Amino acid sequence: MRVPASSSPAVAIEGLHMRYGETRAVDGLSLTVERGTVTAVLGPNGAGKTTTLETCEGFRAAQQGTVRVLGLDPVRERRALLPRIGVMLQSGGAWSGVRAVEMLEHVARLHANPLPVPMLVERLGLAECGRTPYRRLSGGQQQRLGLAMAVVGRPELVFVDEPTAGMDPAARRTTWELVEELKADGVTVVLTTHYMEEAERLADTVHVIDRGRVVATGSPFELTRARGQATIRLVVTEPFPREAPESLRATLGSGTEVTEINQQSLLITGPADASTLAKVSAWCEEQGVLPESLSLGQRTLEDVFLQITGRELAP
Numbered sequence: 001m002r003v004p005a006s007s008s009p010a011v012a013i014e015g016l017h018m019r020y021g022e023t024r025a026v027d028g029l030s031l032t033v034e035r036g037t038v039t040a041v042l043g044p045n046g047a048g049k050t051t052t053l054e055t056c057e058g059f060r061a062a063q064q065g066t067v068r069v070l071g072l073d074p075v076r077e078r079r080a081l082l083p084r085i086g087v088m089l090q091s092g093g094a095w096s097g098v099r100a101v102e103m104l105e106h107v108a109r110l111h112a113n114p115l116p117v118p119m120l121v122e123r124l125g126l127a128e129c130g131r132t133p134y135r136r137l138s139g140g141q142q143q144r145l146g147l148a149m150a151v152v153g154r155p156e157l158v159f160v161d162e163p164t165a166g167m168d169p170a171a172r173r174t175t176w177e178l179v180e181e182l183k184a185d186g187v188t189v190v191l192t193t194h195y196m197e198e199a200e201r202l203a204d205t206v207h208v209i210d211r212g213r214v215v216a217t218g219s220p221f222e223l224t225r226a227r228g229q230a231t232i233r234l235v236v237t238e239p240f241p242r243e244a245p246e247s248l249r250a251t252l253g254s255g256t257e258v259t260e261i262n263q264q265s266l267l268i269t270g271p272a273d274a275s276t277l278a279k280v281s282a283w284c285e286e287q288g289v290l291p292e293s294l295s296l297g298q299r300t301l302e303d304v305f306l307q308i309t310g311r312e313l314a315p
């Protein structure tokens with residue numbers, strides 16, 4: 001039986017593999033995006049985020065696996081899909097000599113029922129650079145124009161690749177508000193990001209990806225609270241002995257995870273209470289290491305990534 005397009009997920013990716021020569025950019029990735037949600041695809045540089053998005057946008061055909069966007073094949077049914085989606089690329093997307101507002105007006109004319117261009121220009125602070133040729137715009141201005149171009153056609157689904165990279169804090173906040181407004185209007189948003197706070201603030205669902213695969217999925221709350229209450233970061237003045245993580249694990253017992261961040265710092269996840277802090281401190285004394293800092297905090301998506309992969313998300 002053919003499932004009606006309206007009841008299919010916004011995006012359904014099943015077992016996607018993509019290679020560039022010998023490089024496995026995407027390695028068996030599966031994920032689903034429900035309609036009307038904001039989904040963040042979070043991962044370090046080179047994790048395969050852009051390649052995955054480009055496959056959803058129909059710029060690349062899936063080499064193996066299936067990709068459906070709004071129930072359609074993004075390559076074979078591209079004509080039907082394009083008017084229904086908005087795409088903000090990581091860079092480019094406009095002719096180098098065209099003025100910012102002219103470019104936006106041009107894209108608006110390609111759509112049947114566009115948003116008013118002056119409203120978007122005002123909203124995204126593009127008036128100050130409206131007559132500037134694209135190539136002369138700053139990185140942040142190019143990002144804002146790219147976002148305006150992606151949403152001007154009132155799409156059902158918007159793909160945004162690192163929407164706030166290179167933006168100053170004020171522009172980043174405006175962009176976040178715009179994404180929140182899109183969601184309030186029922187638009188599905190799929191964004192890629194390196195930024196924790198962006199994923200934590202905006203996303204209903206986060207897919208953490210690493211080396212072309214999904215390594216964790218959940219709401220920011222589920223991901224950060226599911227496997228522990230809080231975290232303790234221990235940084236010491238001299239490198240730890242090699243067996244330190246194992247020894248601390250034995251000291252703290254079950255229910256606590258110890259992850260090595262580097263030779264001088266450890267991440268401890270679990271019931272971060274006074275007794276755990278006291279045990280960590282006594283363990284430092286026993287090992288003859290001097291704590292430089294011992295901090296207690298809520299578990300972040302950064303911590304989740306570190307625990308799963310043993311590497312830090314931020315380069």
Ligand SMILES: Nc1ncnc2c1ncn2[C@@H]1O[C@H](COP(=O)(O)OP(=O)(O)OP(=O)(O)O)[C@@H](O)[C@H]1O
Pocket residue numbers: 020023024025026043044045046047048049050051052
């Ligand atoms: N056109 C290409 N030709 C060859 N290799 C590529 C190409 N595009 C991407 N790659 C490689 O594929 C892998 C995944 O790249 P991709 O751009 O999809 O990752 P990403 O998660 O979006 O990274 P970033 O956060 O840096 O944008 C990387 O190793 C990258 O070097």
